[in-house]
Amino acid sequence: MRNLPAFTLAGYDKGRGKLVQALWFAVMNTVFMAWFCPAGLRVALLRAFGAKIGDGVLIRHRVRILWPWKLTVGDHTWIGEGAWLLNLEPVTIGAHVCLSQEAMLCTGSHDHRAADFRYRNAPITVADGAWIAARATVLAGVSVGSQSVVAAGTVLHKDLPDLTLHTADGRRPVQEPV
Template identity: 50%
Template sequence: MTTNLAAFNTGNYYAGPKWKVLLWYFCNYYIFNSAFPWPYSLKGRLLKLFGARIGKGFVIKTKVRIKYPWLLTVGDHCWIGESVWIDNLAPVTLGNHVCLSQGALLLTGNHDYKRADFPYRLGPINIDNGAWIGAMAVVCAGVTCGSHAVLTVNSVASKDLQPWLIYSGNPAMAVRKREINAHTVTLLNTAAI
């Protein structure tokens, strides 16, 4: 048996109404994936208009690609850096205070390489409170990044990341515990008052 890409079909996968997908395509291309620095508030309102759930304090930089905003939930005070790609064929959920650094890729789908017709194999991604996905890092389908976990630059998470650990490599492996300086947290909390 060999791979037969001519036999591929999306099966029962449904992205949404064609008009909505097409309208989002243009909005995504001209506003979100643009190098022009559109205001964060405008981008947040547009995402909400298309069905995303967006918390307060949302920061989203230029050249960001989001497949389907109606499958996106973003908590409070999240940062999405330049050239992030959220390829969400399945739901993506970001907790509060999550940082996606430049060029990070959240990849909710791939293909079943064991089948000749190469069908979709999808899974949601959950990134819990305080987690940080480093620049050019990849989070694969079905992965949960635990609270305050860190995925370092250019690493690939193909399995769940446990809370409060720093992961590095491909595949990502835990390298040490994450510790946050109490003095820094105190300064941040004082500045918010």
Template identity: 45%
Template sequence: MDGQPRVIPLAEVPPAPTGWGRPGWHVALWRLTEWAVVSNALQPSSALRVAVLRRFGARIGTGVVIRPRVRVRFPWNLEIGDDCWIGEGVWISNRERVVLEHDVVLSQETFVTTGSHDARRDMRVVARPVVVRAGAWVTTRCIVLGGVEVGTSAVVTPGTTVRSDVPAGMVVGQPEPQVLRARFPD
């Protein structure tokens, strides 16, 4: 080898399981409805967004506020407890289950994702659930990755990427970016 890292041939990546849990026509209908009602910045009604998400299988409690431009990949994999606030531009990409217990806040432009790729082996899709416990606040422009639990009443400071569990009652933030490790160990 000439000292260059190897390249994973993307043409050979195993196909991702659909993870849809619904027929293709249902997913397509959801995409159209999401665009027209849920993520539409011109549609002002939180109650209408909640109703549409419930109609497509989301389990949503009472007193939930969902602001404009929210995106939800698979509403049938979403559970939101009572009195939660979902800020403008939040994106929930939930191949696996996302659970927000009661009194949770996801602030503007936060991205919650249950899926990723196996970047060291073959780039296959991997997915793990996310749980945000009661009273937690994930502030603006955070990224919450699959397999994470944000503890009860924890706070995640702006711009933080959450890669591991956040202890209950703690405030967590992220320092300046740094090189972590080689992608392909020798």
């Protein structure tokens, strides 16, 4: 039986103090996610809070990022409107990656076998050239291979090799462009 009141944050490191966390939440919810915030300012704000962001990165509005200091993004990557990076642990996104609208990268989970429902978090890596399509979800501890595709609306719970398409009905090689 679950004993949810026994849950604690023991062993979890948010990476910054409460003041920085509160400041980030204020900035994220008032400026960063707003439609009127220029994409370049979003990148600058993330860098100011410790994210490592490459050149030519485009971040659309309504993007939520839990902890910028646990985020690395390569050059010329796009993060689409409404994407959610629930990065309790590090998220590393390569170059020329497309995270489409409302895609979710979730590094957090719980140990369903433990009565206290303790955290069971793990980092996520998305390699160069990958595409996480609209409303796709990548779960904790998963690596997405180079040039791979996580199809729209699917959930990826284990590593995806390079050049592989993950769909609701299985995996197959990504076809070369015509």
